[in-house]
Amino acid sequence: MATFNLNINGETKEIDVDPSTPMLWVLRDHIKLVGTKYGCGIAQCGACTIHLGDNAVRSCQLPVSAVGEQEITTIEGLSENGDHPVQKAWLEIDVPQCGYCQAGQIMTASALLKRNPHPSDTEIETAMNGNICRCGTYTRIKKAVKTAAES
């Protein structure tokens, strides 16, 4: 066990866990931020996507010991009032079916738009290809990403 001071959603959190613990479980079990989802544990589904700095990363493969001073943003911290353009677009298009994968989709999409504010369809598909939606909302996700890009 070791103590870590983490910068999560603009707040400092002190936690005492095994250094190998993935950020996914630190967030979910220790900090009680459960918006970041467990789907596969091997970085194949994207449900656990968070931002490390400006980059979308799979938190199931990110040991807490590797985070250091870097800022972590989770779905809960993406915006203060749930009004990030991507969140608003998701509501406008009414994307979710079961909704379980959508936090990960939104975190991937918002990181994409930050580095590429006007992605082409192909760029959207490429960026989003690591996020599985078992319900099959892909066409709506693409529409929502484009809507967010236009706003």
Add this chain to the structure above:
Amino acid sequence: MASIKTKIGRRAFIKNTSLASGGLVLGFSFLNSCKPKQVAEMAVQEMPKEWFEINGYLKIGDNGLVTILSPNPEIGQNVRTSMPMIVADELEIDWKDVLVEQAPLNTDLYSWQVAGGSRSISSSWQSLRMAGATARQMLKEAAAKAWQVPVGEISAVAGKLTHEVSGNSAGYGDMASAASQIAVPEEVDLKERSEFSIIGTSRKNVDGRKIVTGQPLFGLDVQREGMLIATLAHPPAFGMQLKSFDADSAKQMPGIKDVFSLKIYDDDFKRSAFHHTAFNEVIVVLGESTWQVMQAKKALKVEWENAPEVSVGMSMFGNEMKVNFPAGLENSTNHRLKMEELNARKGKVVRKDGNPEAAFKNASKVIERSYSAPFLAHNTMEPMNFFANVTDDHAELLGPTQTPEWMEPAIAERLGLPIEKVDIMMTRQGGGFGRRLYGHFMVEVAAISQKVKAPVKLVYSREDDMSQGIYRPSYYATYRAALDADNNLTALHVKTGGIPESPLFANRFPAGALDNYLAEDWTIESNITTGAFRAPRSNFIAGAEQSFLDEVAEAAGKDPIELRLELLKRAQENPVGERNDYDAARYAGVLELVKEKSNWESGNQGMNRGVSAYFCHDSYVAQVLDIAMEKDKPVVQKVTTAIDCGIVINPDAATNLAEGGVVDGIGHAMYSAITFKDGAPEQKNFDKYRLIRHSEAPKSIETHFVQNDIDPTGLGEPPFPPIMGALANALYKATGQRHYHQPFITEKQVLG
């Protein structure tokens, strides 16, 4: 308005003092943790000071806010929005003044609290309407009493009661207290379809904001004071069982509380169809956090052994039977050989019309094709999990289940508690697809909590989830068609079966449209457990049948839609046999609609087009799928879907569900399979198990609903099966190659 006796489901309208509103709200504290914010966002004033329970489906606040309880499990089919919409429409309340809560399992108040058979809406259509209409009538009666005027002169519109003659008016909140004291009316008026103001209009998902902001909603999100986490180790292969284990080193690991073996059902427990489990004895690893128990599980030293043949007593929808699970470690290659062997023999004749043998003998052309599909894992994105807190005299369960009602007796029996001491509450569920119909994980977590006397959340890893069984069965089918010299289809023969069930629907189209028809089937036993998977059996046979009809049309030199319409015309005008279980006119209706909407007759528009149509869950779906070749790779450009599912409650959400069915069907036909080597599944996570991804989805999907006044029928399942046929038929046009064996990726290049 149509008058309707409130007798059906009347228990729901008798006030139940044990279910006072305060108690309900307490029971919901976890899911409602951010209620004030949600209310603010809905632009509704303050929360009411007091709620008045009108009936089991709704309560009205003193400020006019209405809480509607959504009775059924929400697995992504959007019933948490559409079911309350039905109540709200009949109640005559503005949708913005509605809050939605999940109802707990309560078999006294609600019927069919099941997410299965695409029946949530159709089975509750009347009772939901009655709940709203009854409350509206009680509010009117309360106002009539207060104003001393005839009740028939009072109107109720958008949460407001008005008596025009006297000039009296009041909000629902003002009359809620008095209305809750009014006797339940014997008869109420239901609205005519033309009077609907919410039903048939698109309303956003009531959980949308919570989903996009990551609020706790799902079973895996449950947190409780003092809660422990459990995970399970099950045998690595079907046909194996636990022999012994050494947990010494696992127990020494940080955070681990205990490791023990657990028997799920007693040997003499009479299982129902939904109590399926492949592994009745497992090892439980219990600890403080999910990561800790997952790590400790890896440190277990377990010896597994081959299991003997087991025969389990099962009650399948009232039929008592023994289900046999043979001994041995099975292999996919043997499965295929066995299926081919069985299919080459005479099967069990399920339906025979006319003289198919003679028709084949006299045919000028015979077409014969075989199709197969592998086992599939449901792979809900949220793996199996459940929470339980079992004390000496009470069990509380909370989590994702499609069948709370059917699991409750098994849980009560396992715990030795009376059934009324078992309370089950549903969370929002990260997908269902049939997997959560089988709630062995609820029995497991309840038994664990009882043993360790603590609140416990059971969590399956993805690998546990994918290797545990309850798969979609593997199927095989051979179709034969006889054509005469004029290219008329004179006979059809289908022989099909699977491991362990047959996918045959002998009385569905094209039965009834042909003078000579023969349907046979067979089954093969297996120790690999299977279960219902979105549109069970239809999810294979539709694609096979609709691919075959495409080849028949080609051989006969006919347009594939015209061939189907000709057969359906025959089935309408002069049906063969008595037991045809489809409506040929509605079937033809969706084909006509898809023909129009896809501009079928204006040519292929540069696309390679495939068509398909199917009937299941009382609904009719036709689809046209367009493929373009891009750099020699087939890409699905567009899918046009036509659906007849009666009245559509929430059109945009229904469209979303239909789009999902299309993507899901293309994905499973194209990419997914569970295969076995020595009893062990060879795919245990998404590195080996392929699900469809963004770039492989259609570039656009268009959905059209037939407009009619028929009471709602199924929607979650029907758009899924036929698309597999449309895909195969379009791929043939695009590549010149027919696809018979799923997943198609093993036969041909990837999409996208």
